[in-house]
Structures are given as C-alpha cells and as structure tokens.
Amino acid sequence: MGNEQEALNLVNEQVEYKWVGTRPIRPDGADKVTGRATFGADIDLPGMLTGVVIRSPHAHARIISIDTSAAAALPGVLGIVTGADLPELPNEVAAGGEAPINFRYVSENAIARDKVLYDGHAVAAVAATSVEIAHEAASLIKVNYEVLPHVINVLDAMADDAPVLHEGLITKGVEPAPTKASNIAGKTEFAMGDIEKGFAESEVIIERSYTTEAVHQGYIEPHAVVASVAADGMVNIWCSSQGQFMIREFCAKLLGMDIGRIRVTPAEIGGGFGGKTTVYLEPLAVVLAQKSGRPVRMVMSRGEVMRATGPTSGTHVHIKLGAKRDGTFVAGEMVLKYQAGAYPGSPAFLGGMTGFSCYELPNAKATCWDVVSNRPKCAAYRAPGAPMASFGVESAIDELAQTLGMDPLELRLKNAAKEGTATIYGPKFLQIGYVETLLAAKAHPHWSAPLGPNQGRGIACGFWFNIGGPSSASVHVNEDGSVSVVTGNPDIGGSRASMAIMAAEVLGMELSKVKPLIGDTGQIAYSFLTGGSRVTFATGMAVCDAAKDVVRQLRTRAAKMWKVTAEDVEWRDGSAFCTKVEEGKDRAPLTLAAIAHAAARTGGPISGNVSINAAGAGPGFGTHICDVEVDPETGATRVIRYTAIQDVGRAIHPSYVEGQLQGGAVQGIGWALNEEYVYDANGRLQNTGFLDYRMPVASDLPMIDTVLVEVPNPGHPYGVRGVGEVPIVPPLGAVANAVSHAVGLRLTSLPISPPKLLAAIDGAKAAG
Amino acid sequence: MNAVEYAKPQSIDDAIRCLTNAPAGARVLAGGTDLLVQLRAGVVRPPLIVDLKGITELRRIESTAEGFRVGAAVAGAELSEHAEFSRQWPGITEAFNLIGSTQIQGRATLGGNLCNGSPAADSVPALIAAGVRCIVVGPSGSREMAVEDVVTAPGKTVLTTGEFVSQFLIPARAAHSGDAYLRFIPRTEMDIAVASAGVCLTLNAAGVCTAARVSLGAVAPRALLVAACADALIGSTLDDAALAKLAAAASAACAPINDKRGTIEFRTKVAGVLARRAATIAAQRARGN
C-alpha cells in the first residue's frame, strides 16, 4: 500500500512491536497465486458421484407428489433424496450457532417438505456416476405442484389479504397475540427516553421513507461440498463454509445424528460475507452418500446461488428525526420492515439496534418488523441489517444539515456518540473511536477538495457491535523449534497471517518459523464460525493465550535444564535468559530450538492449548466520504473518489485491514447503485447471473482510499477491534447523499439505477 | 440424453454439407460466447456443432479495391488489432470493443454477434450505419444482402437450413466521412446494451451533411435503420437544431420493452441522447478526414 496512505493513518498508542502492525506476505499466499489452493469444488475422491438438486420453478406451491421412479431406474443413478428423507424437526427456536435458530426452517429451506416457498427452492436431489446422467435423472423426476398465489414485496406481504406462506405463523412480540396467521413473523422494539416529548421539543423535524432492494453477498465461489460415509457410518464432509463446527452442528441437527459421528474438514473458502454461515447442500450430500455408499460432490451453479442462497433483506425504512435549530438531536424514530425471505429471521432487529447508535440521542425508538415473502430465506450479510437502517438515518441527517444550513460533518460531530453515550439497546459505550474518525475525515484532503459540474460529495457513518465468542487455539513447539499454530476458523481474508503475527509477537520469535494451520473438527476444539468480525479478535486472543502458556512452559523447561526455578528464567526475543548468576555455571541463553531439542528430557512435547469464550469485543465505527459524477441526460452515476475511515483498534496486518475497508465499501457502492433482485409477475427471479446482477467491476471504480484510526480495544492483548462489518454500513448513505447533492434531489430508493435516477431528474424538471 | 457431435470442416462447401446432412437443430459455432451459454443452460442440445473456425475465408481480413472483406469467424479483438481497418472505421471498431470483456472480445465474432439475433448486439448498429453487406452461403449457392436485412426478430434470421454468413463486405470509407457508435449500460463494462446508436455521415467542404445513416439498437425487436434520423442530419451543419431533430427522430423510432435492463421511457429518451452524441463524434471524425 502506498505510503501516502499510511501517512494519513492515526495511531493513538505508540507501542513498538516486532511483528504486530507489519505487512508480511500471508502464509497461504503462494498456494493461492499459483492455483494450488484447494477450494470446495476442487476436492476429488475415488469413486465420487455427482449430485444435482431439483428446484422449484414456482414462487409458491404445494407439493402434491414427487415421482422419482423413472430417475431411479436410470443406469448410473445411485441415490435420490427428498424432504421425506430428513427427520421432521420441532417448530421451536433452539440455541444454535450464532443466534437462536429454528432448525425446522433450516431443514425445510435445505429441502422442501409439503410446500415450496420460492423460485429455486430445493425439492429433491440425485446422485449419479456422471454430471450428464445426474442432470438427465433430474429431468426425469416428476414433481406435481398445486401452484398457490405468491407475494414478493414486504409491504404487500404485510397486507391483510396477502397470501400466507406459513399457516401456523402467529406474529411474535405484539400484545395481545394475533389470532390469525400472517406473514408478519415478529415485531421487536427498542426505546429510550420519551420520543413524544422529544419531538414536541424539536424545532426541526425530518421525516421520510426509504427503500432498499434485496442484494446478494456475491461471493465468487459457489457453494460446494463433498460428503463421504465410512463403513462404520462415520460421516466425513469437506466443504467451503464460514465454520466447520457450524456445518457439523447444523448437519447433526438436520439429520438427527450425534455431532461426534460427523467430521468436517474446511476447504479454502472463496468468499462468504455471512452467506456461508448456514447449510444448503451439505445435508443433502450426506444423505446421498449414505444411500449410495459412495462419496458425493455437489456444486451449485451461479443461478442456484442467486435463486436459493443468501441474500439479505429488501427493506422499507421510515425515519423521523427531530433536532434543535443549533443542530442538537432531540428525538429519533425508525420503523423498519425487512424481508426475511421464505422463513422468519430477517436482521430487522439489528437494524433497530444499530441505526441510531452513531449518535447521542436522548429520545429514540425503533420498531422492527420481520416479514416473510416468497423469496429465498435471507442469510447474514456483513453487518446484517445495519446498512439499510443506516441509509435512512444518514440520509435524514444529511437533509437536516441542508435544512439547517450546517456542514453535514460538523452536524455529525456535534451529536457524535462517545464513551458513556447510551445506546438504544441499553448499554453505554466504553472506549470507542467514532469522533476520531470524524476528525480524520475533516482533516482529510478529500473533504475539502473542489468538485466539478454534475459532481456531488456525500458523507455517512456507520456502527457495528463486533462480537467475541468461543474460540480455540493450539500452539505446538515442534522438535526443531519451529511452531505450528492450529485454529478452527476458515481463513476468509488473511487471518492466517494475523494468527502467525500474534503468536510470533508473544513468543518473540521469527515469523517465518511460525506456521498457521486450520484444523478440521477433529483436530482442534470447538470454535465459533468466521463471522461477526470476530476471528482476529477472539481466535487471536486464544492464540495469544496459548502462546503465553507456551512461554510459561519454555521457562519451566529452561529452568530444569539450568537446575533453577522458573522465576529465575526470563523470556526475551525468543530465548530463555537465566537471571540467577552462580559461580562457575555457564548459563548462556537457551534458544527456543535448544529447549525444543531437549523437550523429551524435560517433560515431553511443549504445547499450549486454549479454549475461551472471548468477551470485550470493541465496537467499530466508520466514516466514509464519496464523490460522484452524474450524467444528467442518462442518469448514469460514477463514483469518482472514495475515502473510508475507520476505528480499527489495532491493525495486526494493516494491508488486510485496509482490504476489509475497501471491499466493504465497494460492496456498499454496488448495493447503492446497481445491485438488486428482480422478480417477474410469476415470482421468478429474472437476474440469476453476474450479467444482470450487476456487481461493481474494476472499471466502475476509483482507488478506495483508507484511513486506519487506531484506538486500541482494551479488551484485547494487542487492542484488536473487529473490522470486517463496519465498512459496508456507511456506503449506502454516502453514495445516496453524494448523488442527491450532484442532482439537487433527495434520492430515497436504492439502487439508484440509471432509469430510476433519470426518471427522478426529468420528473423534477417537469414539476419545475 | 441425445449425444452432441462436433465437426470442424475446412471449407465452406464441407460446412454446408455438414449442416445440410445433419439432423434438425444442428448449430454453427463461431466464437461460442452465446452458444456455450445456451448449451450449459440446457436451452439447446444440438445433435451437431459445426465449428467454422477451420475455414480460412472465414478467418481472414482482406483489403480489397472496394474496402474490406472480413470473415464471419474473425473475432472482435482481431478486427480491432487491424490498424488500417480501425483507422477507417473507428465506430465499428469501438462497437466490437464493447462486446463483453477482454475474454469475450477474444472469442466473439462478427458473424456470431449478428446471427445470434439479439436486438442489443453492439456491432450490428455500427455495421448497419456503415452500410455493410454480408455474404450468405448455403446449399442453394451464395447471396449478398445488407446487414439490416439478416435479423427479423429476437433470435430469428432469414437464414435457412444449411445457410450461414461467410463474410462481411465493408466499404472503403468515403472522403470527409466518419462513423461512431455509442451504447448505454449501467456499469462501465460487462453489460448488455440498454440502448445504442451507430452513426455514419459525410460532410461536404462547407461542413454540410450530404449523406448519413443512423442505426439504433436495443430499442426494438431488431436493430433499426432510421431514415428520419438521417433526414434530420442531411442538409444541416449538425447545428443544435439538427441534433435536437435527430434526437427526437431517434426517440420517435423506438419501440422498446420494459425489462430488467431498462424501462420503455428510459430507452426511448437515451436512444435520442446517444444518437445525438454519436452524430457529434462522427462529424468530428468526418471533419478530420
């Protein structure tokens, strides 16, 4: 990364580290630039069959019957699975994985039982000796459907006369509980202060509705799995996911198996962004492997990925923001209506918890509606639920600044959350670095750079909690003094490098002698998945603890070799130093290698194994500045300059931290400008490929400048804060605000696609 | 599942023979950028795929007295790399440079882009504006026709069984003439044209437009050659009034659809904008020639 970039970074705590904060080449890099790295679809076993899924062409239909006889009779077909092959699970919320989960929904989403609820919903799968035979067999499976009326959009789905997806779905969180089923799965409220009073005291009130469309995580690697069943029934799964332990737990739940009878080996993962935190193909592949007695590989096509996995919610967001004339925020209210897709579980409540959290707001209320409709079940997507609510709030603040004639950055600064600020969900913030990001933005040359005709500049901010949770790490000292660091989290963006850096820092040894490895579910203790921006924080903390334990052991071993006590041994720069001086005793420092060589004589292998439930994840805040240029005759918008600023705690490997900011910003830009799910009148997805699901391409973008603000998190040995989620929160507002200033119109509906923007521009002209 | 056969004839006659003797549904393969997508999607399962890239005439770019004779299986990238051609016909070159990514441009061919029959094919309006003709060969001999007469509707052409386009006849650019092609897409690359315009015009010494051809893409079931647009330019110095008239004529000629790529209103308005902008570029080039 250019030094002109680093020059802008702000480091609040000057501590000299040997490795932390440096930019070494990632340990898994060579395999990934030479094509040797093994991703999910690259796994190949002897006798392996190919499995393909048969999917619903209807948005909503009852399955009358499934006739698999013709397919079963086809030579080369060795297994067929339908919903009837999976145990029927109780309709209850169980503590699972990340948040409480209704595994009945996960199961029915993986393969339908009595009803299909969206275009692309899996109804059966077949395994055969070749791809061609598998596809031919799929075409021979006859599904008899009774097509039902469908509903796609969130407001339509909430209407009284809307077709109901789940006959038994009674809205949670409303008193008294409704007596009749609806598509409204639940309502969650958060409140503080008294908004009626707050709005009464407000001198200016901005009130508007905003909409966003469903967007997909867009990882380039389609879901892929290989399942194999040993003669004793032991199940082996190889797949790319955000958590081998999550895959193991979900498959055990869905198949009614003991967790111990399943072993999951993580392949390299080709992007996830939250979209690979659940199962789709995995349980089907296991059943097909059980039925056929052969290993089975299943790989989704891009069309299957778009139709049946992800996305995140399309939303309707209503914001009311009240302030004093001097810009002091007094009251804020948001009503969030989020699509959950076919099964309950939208991140609406997370939108409610995060939307106002960048600001000091004495009176606030968020009402969050979770609504099902005939779309794929939504999955987590980077800061789930936060960007949509933030888009509304940051747009309203921008409009308030215009109304008050205030600088939008100063207005945010005036109301910025700081240590001690109360959040709408309850707790007060501890040490946070939000104000620092605003000050960095104010000082950045971008903020004061001149703009040309048809250009506009937008600023927006974002917040995410970040999480910790269960993580395990093993640090093994090898016979020659090299070190293996084993963790249980798939490396989705360079985390191997961070783990190695932290271990080498604690051990004071050469980084090149530390080899980070990712264990399968039998090689390392349970670790919660790679998500929630938790790995460098939580798993990193486990690695630090394990390495510290290794240092303790090394001192004890050195003490034995010197016949002194551990207290007489000091560990420095990867060697043991004896502090006890005795006449005639040569106690030259012992290197890690020397102690390792002698390990057998001093008590056996040296290894630190730590499992923790990490608390103390520091929240993250970001401030983004976006410049756009609009072609007023075509409605085309180009992002011409972009700067992402974030409080990252401490950057262990700054390049990969910058990469998180840049990648998140660009996903947000795509969300704001072109990405959207488009359904036809029959509820069939119209853009199932990258041709018409328009993710940003290289030529759409400028360089994405970053500023890393380092306000160390006291909850981590090196001050790490999660960084992955925050960067996708501000872009929606930043882009929309920039376009609004470029064309002199307030854009409230994403994506701001050219037809939509041109219609708005011409509409305003017509209105005069 | 019915088998697919692959054949790579070395001459036009062999190719015609392959196609005529093949069971119904045989498909010609040039660049394959559309055919392979259809194959994978299971939209088509042809009994025979006839690869035309083994036929020398179809792979050649020849300079002739009349201009250029370009094989139908020449890839867009190969055409762009032909210095003399791109000097004379920057508009056509630009159009081919816009077809998909670098990867696609290395494969997609002139014949394929036309005969796939997409109303949004980038090269077609540019070829029509330039007055390009093509040679169609088949069991009943060969015939020559204007590019605008090949496609009849989305995915449909006048070609009959055993027929294929072998070559394109591109005239030498007339003196004081210039061409240009513009399209609108939501991103900067990788999209299918939402609306497009190809313009070729000639100016006299006084800078008055004496001849013009304007073609629009993605705004009707097939690429259009719009006489009213030419009329708006001919006799003018491409002043604002003439350009406004051109834009209006272009919009008036549109008969687009609403789909995931654009609305009727959007396509109609943008077609006019693009025609105006393309005409301005073409005129600058004409003045330079």
Next chain:
Amino acid sequence: MATVILQTEFARRYTGGQTRLTVAVADYSALIETLEARFPGFEESLQGGMAVAIDGEIYQSPLLEKIGAESEVHFLPPIGGG
C-alpha cells in the same frame, strides 16, 4: 444496589411493566435467581438466548460474570454478524 434496565416491551411481558429494577447481587447467576424469584418465568424468558450487558460489556453466554454495587445491567438480543 445494581440497576437492571429492561426494554419496555420486555418489561411489559415479564416484569409487569417495571423497566428499572434494583438488586443486590454479586454475579449474573445470582441476578437471575433473584429476578426469577420476583418474577416467576423470568428465567425462561431468556431461553431464546438473550445476551447481557454489564457496565457496557456485552456477554453472549453469561453465568458468573461479576455484578458490582453500582453496576448497570441490560438484557439484549444475541448479536451475530456476517
């Protein structure tokens, strides 16, 4: 006495509307016992997997986390992420 602050909606359902409660307890498990005694069914209401914030620190699966005399305690939904 530590202060427990509940969201209105949550309080309506489990504490008869009381949103601020004061309790003298040393840790989380003692807090739950106390609240269960005062509001039978309270413990079950957390089975969905509520997280707790003690003096601003969020715990997703608490048990013996210390609660001080001046502590402020909030219950909140479990937070995941992408």
Next chain:
Amino acid sequence: MAKHHVTTTVNREPVELLCDPSATLLDVLRDELGLIGSKEGCGTGDCGACSVLMDGRLVCACLVLAAEATGHEITTIEGIAEGNTLHTLQQQFLEDAALQCGICTPGFIVAAKALLDRNPDPTETEVRFWLAGNLCRCTGYDKIIRAVMNAAAKMREEAVHG
C-alpha cells in the same frame, strides 16, 4: 455417447484425451487434467475466474469447447510460474496483499499477464478496463490494480537491466 479426441498443448506439455463433444475446456482442465487453478464462478463468461490463455489470447475456459483446443496452446495459472519461481505478477499480488479469499486470483493473474504481454506500461484506466471481466468481491479491486501496476513497473525494470 461418442467421445471426441483432443490433441492439444497445456502449459507447454502435450496432452491427448477423449471428451464429451459438449464438454468445455474448463471441465476438461479441472476434471480430466486435474488443473484446478482455473475456477468456475459462473459458467457464463461473466466472472473471469476461469481465465486461460489460448495461443496467448485471453479467453474464459468455460466458453471454449474442449474440442476446440485441438492444435492450440493453452496456458493456465499452473503454467505462469517458472517451476518454483513465482512470476513477477504472482509475487507482487502477495507483496501488495492483492487477494483476500483468493478464488478470483488465478483468473486475475492470467488476465493481467495477457495485458502485460501486450502492453508493458498500461495506465490505471487501461488496467481497470482490461480486467473488467474479472470479478472480485473481496478487495474492491484497489490492491489488485496497484499490484498489476507495480508488477508492470518491475517487469519493465527487469527488461532494461535483464
């Protein structure tokens, strides 16, 4: 079904195989030759993860029939390094942290090589448009573009000073 006989050259090695006439070059590279470095992200030529060189020209292996490979020279990501010595582009991608998950990386490196083979001194805009057919969802492209520009500069240096 009748298999088609293909005789071609892959990464400078002669290859002879039988395949389904409708099989793509990508299917054959991955499933028959075990060259898994070319990835399938879409199967429709829209993501570039399967980028390979055919007689030095950049193509998507998913849009080429294996049968078409006869008589041509194919270069995949596995053929970019010289033995165990990484190509300058590969080394620069590592030094500039131009990858996160790494699934798109082989395609980007093959595509960038095709560019630098033609144009050793491209502008940022030229690099961005040349690589527009290669999707990356992790990096926002910034570090990839920098890596290609930096590799180009190093390769120009090497060309001058040998």
